[in-house]
Amino acid sequence: MKETSTGTRTTVVAHGVFRWPRMLSPTGDAGDAIFRSLLFCCALLIVLLLAAMIAAMAYRARPSFAQFGFDFLWGRSWNPVEGEFGALPFIYGTVVSSLIALILSVPLSLGIAIFLVEQAPKGIARPIAFLVDLLAAIPSVVYGLWGIFVLAPFVREELGPPLQGLFGWTPFFRGTITGIGMLTGGIILAIMITPIISAVVRDVLAAVPMAQREAALALGATKWETTRVVLANGAPGILGAVILGLGRAIGETMAVTMVIGNRPQISLSLFDPAYTIASVIANEFTEATGDLYLSALIELGLILFLVTFIINALARLLVWSVARRTQPARV
Amino acid sequence: MSDAKASGRADKRRRALSGLMTILTALCALSAVAVLLIILGYIVWRGVGALNWRFLIETPKPVGEGGGIGNAIVGSLLLIALASVMGIPLGIATGIYLAEYGDNRFGKFVRFIADTLTGVPSIVVGVFAYSAIVLPMERFSAFAGGVALAIIMIPIVARTTEEMIRLVPTNLREAALALGAPQWRATLDIVLPAAASGIATGAMLAIARISGETAPLLFTAFGSRFFSLYLDQPIASLTVQIYNYAISPYDEWHAQAWAATLVLMALILAINVTVRFFTRRRY
Numbered sequence: 001m002k003e004t005s006t007g008t009r010t011t012v013v014a015h016g017v018f019r020w021p022r023m024l025s026p027t028g029d030a031g032d033a034i035f036r037s038l039l040f041c042c043a044l045l046i047v048l049l050l051a052a053m054i055a056a057m058a059y060r061a062r063p064s065f066a067q068f069g070f071d072f073l074w075g076r077s078w079n080p081v082e083g084e085f086g087a088l089p090f091i092y093g094t095v096v097s098s099l100i101a102l103i104l105s106v107p108l109s110l111g112i113a114i115f116l117v118e119q120a121p122k123g124i125a126r127p128i129a130f131l132v133d134l135l136a137a138i139p140s141v142v143y144g145l146w147g148i149f150v151l152a153p154f155v156r157e158e159l160g161p162p163l164q165g166l167f168g169w170t171p172f173f174r175g176t177i178t179g180i181g182m183l184t185g186g187i188i189l190a191i192m193i194t195p196i197i198s199a200v201v202r203d204v205l206a207a208v209p210m211a212q213r214e215a216a217l218a219l220g221a222t223k224w225e226t227t228r229v230v231l232a233n234g235a236p237g238i239l240g241a242v243i244l245g246l247g248r249a250i251g252e253t254m255a256v257t258m259v260i261g262n263r264p265q266i267s268l269s270l271f272d273p274a275y276t277i278a279s280v281i282a283n284e285f286t287e288a289t290g291d292l293y294l295s296a297l298i299e300l301g302l303i304l305f306l307v308t309f310i311i312n313a314l315a316r317l318l319v320w321s322v323a324r325r326t327q328p329a330r331v
Numbered sequence: 332m333s334d335a336k337a338s339g340r341a342d343k344r345r346r347a348l349s350g351l352m353t354i355l356t357a358l359c360a361l362s363a364v365a366v367l368l369i370i371l372g373y374i375v376w377r378g379v380g381a382l383n384w385r386f387l388i389e390t391p392k393p394v395g396e397g398g399g400i401g402n403a404i405v406g407s408l409l410l411i412a413l414a415s416v417m418g419i420p421l422g423i424a425t426g427i428y429l430a431e432y433g434d435n436r437f438g439k440f441v442r443f444i445a446d447t448l449t450g451v452p453s454i455v456v457g458v459f460a461y462s463a464i465v466l467p468m469e470r471f472s473a474f475a476g477g478v479a480l481a482i483i484m485i486p487i488v489a490r491t492t493e494e495m496i497r498l499v500p501t502n503l504r505e506a507a508l509a510l511g512a513p514q515w516r517a518t519l520d521i522v523l524p525a526a527a528s529g530i531a532t533g534a535m536l537a538i539a540r541i542s543g544e545t546a547p548l549l550f551t552a553f554g555s556r557f558f559s560l561y562l563d564q565p566i567a568s569l570t571v572q573i574y575n576y577a578i579s580p581y582d583e584w585h586a587q588a589w590a591a592t593l594v595l596m597a598l599i600l601a602i603n604v605t606v607r608f609f610t611r612r613r614y
Contacts, residue, residue: 035515036432042424043433043441046485050444053455056462111359119353120360130607131364137603138370139543141570142592145577146370149377149585191366198363222349244450251452253546258577278454278546285461285550301458305451312450316443 053305061299063291072299078264078280080288085296087303089264093182093274097256098249100186100270105194106242112194113201118227129202136195144258147188152179152259155187160271171268178261183270185260189249197245204237204322205230233322240318247311251304253278277304371596378593381586387594391556391572394581400591402558406473406567409560410552411542413477418484419534425485426492426530431518433493442493445486456482457547465551473559473566476552480541487540491533495526532606539602543595545570569595 064072068085075086112132116125156179167173208230216226231238261273262283277300288294385399392398425445429438460479465471499522507517523530545568548554553565554575569591576588 029513029515031513031515035518036428039424039428039432042421043428043437045421046425046441046444046448046489049482049485050448052463053459056459057455060462060466108359108363111356112363115353115356115360119356128360128364131367132360134600134603135363135367137539137543137599138367139545139570139595139599141545141574141577142370142374142543142596145573145588145592146373148577150369150373194363222345224349224352225345227352247450251450251454253452253454254574258574278452281454281458282546282549285458286553298458298462301455305455305458308450308452308455309447312447313443315450316446 054302057298057302057305061295061302064295064299067292068296072296073303076266078275080284080290080293083292085292087277087300089266090275090277090280090300092266093185093260094250094276094278096270097182097185097189097260097274097276098246100183101189101193101249102242102246104187104190105197105245108190109194109197109201109241109245110238112198113205114227114231116198117202117205118230119223132195132198134195135191136199140192140252140254141258143188143192143255147184147255147259151188152184155179155184159183164271172270174269175267175271177271178273180259180261180273181269181271182260182267182274185256185274185276186270188255188259189252192252192255193245193248196248197241200241200244200319201234201238204234204241204319207237207322208233236318237322240315240320240322243311243315243318247308247315250311251278251308253282257282374589374592374596377586377589379590381590382593386587386590390558391567394583398587400569400572400587400594402555403567403569403572403591404594405558405560406552406555407542407569409473409566410476410480410548410568411538413473413562414480414484414541415534415538417477418481418537419488421481422485422488422534422537423492423530425489427496427518427523429489429493430496431514431522442490445489448482448486449490452546453479453483453544454546454549457549457551460547460551468563470563471551471553471565472563473552474562476548476566476568477562479547479551480544483541483544483547484537487537488530488533491536492526492530495529495533496522498529499525528609532609535602535606539599539606542602543570543599545574549574 064085068075072085072087073091074088075084076088077084077086078089079085116129116132120128156177160177160179160183164173164177212229212233213226216229221229256276257279260276260279262275262279263273264275264280265272267274281297281301281304285294285297288297385397387399387404388401389397389399390402391400425441429442429445432438433442456479460475460482464475464478468475503521503525504517507521508514512520548568548571552568552571554571555565555567557567559566573588573591573595576584576591579585
């Protein structure tokens with residue numbers, strides 16, 4: 001028996017038989033080492049994929065970055081014919097439509113989650129939870145189709161006029177109501193992120209120890225007071241759920257593209273058409289003529305990627321801090 | 332005495348508030364269910380009218396001449412199959428790694444990346460596939476679309492696979508190892524079959540998810556008006572077809588968009604309900 005090397009990765013040749021490094025195969029079995037290495041490569045591929053995504057998009061975005069630098073982010077004008085590319089109208093549209101979605105969706109999602117985890121008997125909670133989850137299974141393009149033919153007319157004829165009557169004196173509800181615009185985009189986003197936020201909040205509430213509820217009830221708290229104790233305990237996770245919903249809203253593409261009007265302008269009125277980062281990519285990518293135009297769109301894609309990545313990472317950490325399990329991400 | 336009365340009143344108020352909140356949260360849940368039923372009901376109502384056998388097998392035709400979604404159905408199935416062939420094995424392998432060898436720094440890192448990737452907008456995946464595949468190949472292709480969809484599948488399949496494998500009792504592994512099986516045989520022959528139905532469920536959910544994707548296909552698979560099975564050519568898909576018809580100005584195409592949506596929703600709901608049925612029996 002002779003040792004060919006020493007240290008932690010000792011490879012030993014015993015009677016001319018090759019032994020695998022301990023790290024790969026504690027049993028010394030060749031199959032184990034190969035199996036583990038193969039699986040490791042697959043796992044590594046996910047990491048490489050992420051790196052490749054950033055690298056490929058950054059590479060294709062070079063012409064635009066070289067031309068505009070960071071001015072790209074606050075340029076107010078998007079005029080492909082003149083070769084002017086500024087991202088501010090899209091950033092504005094993305095932020096405002098997502099905020100509308102959150103304002104509408106967060107109370108609703110919290111209500112749903114509280115009802116399903118804290119209030120409803122199991123026999124009722126299960127089917128309702130399934131139905132709410134089904135909302136997440138409807139494809140974006142279907143929401144868009146429904147948005148064009150049902151929601152937009154509804155906003156134009158039923159919702160818009162009374163809103164304008166009540167709040168027409170503010171700058172937010174002025175102008176002609178076409179039904180296609182920021183408000184409709186925000187509403188459709190709210191519907192789309194509600195199942196996601198409520199599902200994560202459900203997980204978070206379910207992870208709060210039963211002892212917390214028993215303690216509150218034992219002190220004579222009512223059901224709602226008990227729920228408030230549970231909510232306080234799950235607060236970081238709930239915040240994580242909301243941020244997760246924000247990430248979804250920011251990246252949502254098809255439905256928004258179909259109802260937001262796709263006009264690169266910054267208008268305070270929620271009835272006016274707007275444009276988001278995701279929808280300008282979807283809408284103009286295939287007709288982008290010229291390297292600069294295309295690279296500007298790819299740079300928008302890269303920005304969207306980095307922003308949603310950071311938001312998701314943050315949300316994930318917050319949810320993990322409460323529901324610290326190895327649960328897979330909600331799809 | 333008046334103290335007791337006051338506290339009695341306060342009690343009543345507290346109980347009333349509690350009851351009110353129960354009603355309010357129930358209304359939240361009901362409104363979400365109502366929205367779902369309204370959307371589904373509307374799809375059925377509008378879709379059934381334009382649906383017939385010829386619509387399901389014909390290719391698109393100019394306005395006024397009918398036409399159908401036969402090529403789009405074939406294209407969608409091909410794209411889904413292509414994505415599954417690439418995405419499911421990779422996802423399962425990653426999931427096995429995370430469950431069996433992933434209790435270290437690298438495992439945590441991969442888990443984190445996978446979770447974060449599931450939240451990356453699908454349009455961004457499309458932009459990546461365009462930058463990395465369409466531009467070098469200089470043409471839109473079914474292959475690029477399949478890769479984009481596979482990228483969306485991998486993290487989903489990986490995380491559900493990990494979860495399912497972790498549910499398999501350690502006893503099973505120990506029993507296999509005690510009988511002298513190497514670890515890889517224990518994993519492949521004992522643990523994996525035990526987790527198989529759960530893993531299949533995860534794969535089905537991933538398939539349901541990608542069958543509804545439109546954004547990553549817009550500038551990868553692009554779309555086509557003909558039947559095609561070529562991987563290096565543009566190909567039609569149900570979702571892109573729905574999008575193109577929805578934003579067109581023609582009533583006839585709108586009706587066809589609803590009918591195509593009905594077909595798509597039937598496929599997706601069937602997968603979801605099946606998955607639900609099978610997971611229900613297990614837990």
